[in-house]
Amino acid sequence: MKSDKLLRMSEHPDDKPHPGDSKQTLPDGVDGADESVRKRIRQSTPSPQRLPRPQSSPPRFVSVDELMETAKGVTNMALAHEIVVNGDFQIKPPEMPEDSLENRVREIVHKAFWDCLSVQLSEEPPTYDHAIKLVGEIKETLLSFLLPGHSRLRNQIREVLDLDLIKQEAENGALDISRLAEFIIGMMGTLCAPARDEEIKKLKDIKEIVPLFRAMFSVLDLMKVDMANFAVSSIRPHLMHQSVEYERKKFQEFFEKQPNALDFVTQWLQEALEDLISQRNKNSLMAGEGAVGSEERAAPCPATIQNHAYLKLLKWDHLHRPFPETVLVDQPRFQEMQQELERLIIVGATLLVTYSASGPGVSSLAGFAEKLKMVVQVLLTDTHLPSFNLNEALATIGEKVCVEVTGCLAQCGFTPLSADKEIALKGQIQAIAGPDDPIRKLVDARIRAYLEAYLASGLHKSLPAVPGGLGPIQKELEEVAVKFVRLVNYxxxxxxxxxxxxxxxxLKPEGPLASVSS
Incomplete structure (x- = not known):
């Protein structure tokens, strides 16, 4: 069995290499991930034609070389950030749409190559020019998987896959291509990750040379990706330790070349402060104290302002408002959490309305809450799509909920809902689509209060108590809260x-904004 293959490789470095230390495969994989991060940055950056930019210090002219170097630094920062923040970050093989021109061209070229190889091997005597080139490529790939200390394996590969010797054997009609293929498969089995054992096993069942070579290259491509991903996972702990200083340094370099690079951050924090002051005055008026000027009462502390600012990101208008520069790389994550919370608000409000209409008999039944929640969640799966219609979804949810409640009441011997109550329940569920619906606003406010309490407490303390009425969605809410707080703290x-x-x-307008060093 080879379940502990990676561990054995580190214990016996001359018998089996560590799959994450390939110096050749990692850059290729990381380049692919780097390009995906570049694309994300471009997509997340608002268009300057559509969005007003706050006025700050006048722009400073920089050279093209400086701009290119700065862009490279920001991209590297984004890639390092992605690896650290995203625990599921993985480099994936490139995939082209089946009907794309690139894919068709690729298939035509590959077919022509493998057809040529088949023709050469079927000649009498066989011609091995293409086959020897393939063996040379395989040899270099296998060598790239090795560490400097794996001298025995390196010598073995070079000895068996000696291209000069193979050419001589081919010229003298003594080349056994099947023997070479068998050695290559065995070496791939030695070097591959455990997840590729099944692919290696299938290679041994292929008897024809051309399909075998083609399959070997497919598996080698997967092994390259495995090597790159293992390297990423290996460097993550070390990168986590240094990433804070690294990201700050790279941003500082960018900030020095673009002095107005914090305009949207300044606007974001300013609005958070104004929100807090406005809310405080509103609370004072409700308490009968009268509005208090900001100069008569201490301003909120910086930590409170920042917490409120981060919470504002979960209600952001991504289509029409520029995202603050310092969190731009994480804009897709904040959008995803925003969508998850919107779904939870709808689910929580629907369950509250349903329990209120159907009575305590239904809400007290074990398992019914989960079943009802699952029904609602399934119908809200596509909320992130532009084509999603919340009113239509809630109309369907109302029908499904009434069916489930009626069935549950009948099964438990309770009095079924009357026709009027069913109509009222469907109407209440339908009303949740409106942002001013009182039940929706109540659930939204309680979720926000929970996130605010969790953010104030920090990750190292126990989770705050879930507000009343949110019990059915507690698990999902805690999952979002953990992701949110971790991202904010980082x-x-x-x-x-x-x-x-x-x-x-x-907070002190007369004080200048000093340059922040790394």
Whole structure:
């Protein structure tokens, strides 16, 4: 069995290499991931033609070389950030749509190559020119998987796959191509990750040379990706330790060339402060105290302002508002969490309305809440799609909920819902589509209060109590909260000095915004 293959490789470095230390495969894989991060940055960056930009210091002219170097630094920062923040980050093989021109051209070229190889091997005597080139490529790939200390395996590969010797054997009609293929398969089985054992086993069942070579190259491509991903997972702990300083340094380099690079961050924090002051005055009026000027009461502390600012990102208008520069790389993550929370608000409000209409008999039944929640979640799966219609979805949810409640009441011997109550329940569920619906606003406010309490407590303390009425969605809410707080805390570690400097200026307008060093 080979379940502990990676461990054995580290214990016996001359018998089996560590799959994550390939110096040749990692750059290729990382380049692919690097390009995906570049694309994400381009997609996440608002168009300057559509969005107004706050006025700050005048732009400074820089050379093209400086811009290119800065862009490269920001991209590297984004890639390092992606590896650290995204625990599921993986380099994936490139995939082209089946009907794309690139895929058709690729298939035509590959077919022509393998057809040529088949013709050469079927000649009398066989011609091995193409086959020897393939063996040379395989040899280099296998060698790239080895560490410098794996001298025995390296010598074995070079000895058996000696191209000069293979050419001589071919010229003298003594080449046994099947023997070479058998050695290659065996070496691939030695070097591959456990997840590829089944592919290696299938190679041994292929008897024809051309299909065998073609299958071997497919498996080798997968092994390259495996090597790159193992390397990424290996460097993640070390990268985590250094990434805060690295990201701050790269952003500082960008900030020095673009002095207005914090305009949207400043606007974001300013709005958070204004929100807090407005809410405080509103609470004072409700309490009969009268509005209090900001100069008569201490301003909210910087930590409170930052927490409120991060919560604002979960209600952001991504289509019409520029995202703050320091969190731009994580904009897709904040969007995803925003969509998850919107779904939870709808689910939570639907369950509250249903329990209120159907009575305590239904809500107290074990398992019914999960079943009902699953029904609602399935019908809200596509909320992230532009074509999604919430009103139509809630109309369907109302029908399904009434069926489930009626069945549950009948099964338990309770009084079924009357026709009027069913109509009222469907109407209440339909009303959740409106942003001013009181039940929806109640659930939204309680979720926000929970996230705010969790953010204030930090990750190292126990989770705050889930507000009343949110019990059915507690698990999903806690999962989102953990992701949100981790992302916020990491961002705060990287950009905390910038936030402190900006808030220092906002809270004390007469004080200049000093340059933040790395």
């Amino acid at each position: 961002n705060r570690m990287v950009f905390g000095p910038y936030y402190d400097a900006i808030l220092g200026k906002i």
